[in-house]
């Protein structure tokens with residue numbers, strides 16, 4: 001079912017969209033689809049060492065479904081790359097995390113990072129975070145591609161389940 005892992009510059013996000021739609025077609029359950037999305041990204045995208053969600057709960061970001069090493073559990077809004085994404089609601093594409101003031105180092109192997117906000121009906125529900133051991137791993141194509149895959153996940157998932165855990 002899945003393709004060989006491509007080189008960074010050869011990622012075909014259109015193919016990944018088709019594959020993800022198929023993968024998420026059977027269920028609308030939040031736990032199933034969130035777990036599948038993070039596993040899909042981690043498996044299909046080259047040069048990642050972490051891929052996962054942080055959900056807005058109790059006015060902070062709390063760790064959700066992920067692939068990679070165990071990670072920081074709580075991230076305050078406005079702190080680190082994820083907290084900055086949550087505060088600004090803007091995609092954060094960080095070429096070198098060591099040059100980002102306040103970067104939260106969960107895994108010493110991470111050198112670049114892409115964080116996309118999860119927004120439904122103008123409500124911030126969380127963030128989707130990707131880490132890479134390569135400096136400058138992410139480009140504009142990745143930012144748009146990951147945002148597109150996140151959109152497919154949201155369309156395929158019972159969003160009320162996410163809202164019921166996102167207490168912002």
Ligand code: SME
Pocket residue numbers: 050071072075079080081082083102103104105106107110113129131
């Ligand atoms: N580096 C992130 C923390 C989360 S981990 O990378 C999984 C940050 O600065 O917010």
